[in-house]
Amino acid sequence: MKAVKVRNLRFTYNGSEVLRGINLEVEEGEFIAILGPNGAGKSTLLRCIAGILHCEGVGVLERPIESYPRKELARVLAYVPQRSEPGFMTVFDTVLLGRRPYMGLRPSKRDIEVVKKTLEKLGISHLALKPTNRLSGGELQKVSIARALAQEPRILMMDEPTNNLDLKSQLEVMEIARDFALSGGTSIVVMHDVNLALRFAERFVFMKNGEIIADGGRKVLKPELFEEVYGVKVEVGEIRGIPVIVSLSHLGLSEEFK
Numbered sequence: 241m242k243a244v245k246v247r248n249l250r251f252t253y254n255g256s257e258v259l260r261g262i263n264l265e266v267e268e269g270e271f272i273a274i275l276g277p278n279g280a281g282k283s284t285l286l287r288c289i290a291g292i293l294h295c296e297g298v299g300v301l302e303r304p305i306e307s308y309p310r311k312e313l314a315r316v317l318a319y320v321p322q323r324s325e326p327g328f329m330t331v332f333d334t335v336l337l338g339r340r341p342y343m344g345l346r347p348s349k350r351d352i353e354v355v356k357k358t359l360e361k362l363g364i365s366h367l368a369l370k371p372t373n374r375l376s377g378g379e380l381q382k383v384s385i386a387r388a389l390a391q392e393p394r395i396l397m398m399d400e401p402t403n404n405l406d407l408k409s410q411l412e413v414m415e416i417a418r419d420f421a422l423s424g425g426t427s428i429v430v431m432h433d434v435n436l437a438l439r440f441a442e443r444f445v446f447m448k449n450g451e452i453i454a455d456g457g458r459k460v461l462k463p464e465l466f467e468e469v470y471g472v473k474v475e476v477g478e479i480r481g482i483p484v485i486v487s488l489s490h491l492g493l494s495e496e497f498k
């Protein structure tokens with residue numbers, strides 16, 4: 241089944257076109273990384289697919305996104321924004337908000353169980369009773385991811401989830417996204433760290449100026465693509481079978497590695 245289908249998607253902020261005819265199909269079980277320079281339109285695309293921005297041409301699990309009542313959409317799709325606002329609520333209660341699409345007036349035993357398990361998974365059980373405005377940036381990011389996982393969605397979308405995270409936490413979050421896809425869910429992650437994306441994702445969508453420039457598996461990772469998308473010379477190597485991108489110079493700037 242197609243998790244997401246985007247057809248000829250256009251999006252305009254105050255008259256300026258930011259997405260120009262995007263076509264994208266994502267199968268259930270895929271883990272895709274959306275990459276590209278600042279301002280390329282990655283977050284806007286993610287927010288269109290998540291139904292936060294209203295645009296025509298987005299299908300989720302073979303249905304137009306606008307046909308979903310809000311609660312039903314939240315059971316199907318979870319979105320972790322680039323930044324989340326901290327507040328007075330505790331970590332536990334914040335993650336419990338992820339159970340809202342399932343809850344009646346009070347949380348059930350299962351809701352509480354899911355929250356506890358999710359906190360454990362993210363390694364933040366010890367923070368359960370702390371208000372989120374007393375967390376570090378990385379801790380807050382993990383709370384945001386935990387809340388999305390507690391939603392038990394079929395599609396997990398995260399916007400730069402590894403920002404603010406230390407090396408170990410970056411790997412943990414990417415493993416979570418990969419395991420989510422391996423267990424039949426769909427992970428769509430916007431990232432800047434190309435090497436981290438290469439290490440975990442199986443499909444790469446490169447955007448520039450509101451368009452998709454390349455879309456595919458490791459074979460799309462050619463130096464010419466990085467020159468076109470980022471204006472950077474790179475070499476593509478391999479360590480233990482994992483592709484590694486080494487940036488050499490800005491085009492036209494440093495002569496050092498030419």
Ligand SMILES: Nc1ncnc2c1ncn2[C@@H]1O[C@H](COP(=O)(O)OP(=O)(O)OP(=O)(O)O)[C@@H](O)[C@H]1O
Nearest residue numbers: 253254258276277278279280281282283284285430
């Ligand atoms: N709320 C907004 N109002 C007006 N313009 C916006 C708004 N949000 C984003 N834009 C513009 O839309 C374009 C795409 O932004 P977007 O955040 O989607 O890019 P991005 O690829 O996610 O960038 P980054 O990697 O820097 O997060 C940019 O030119 C940005 O200035």
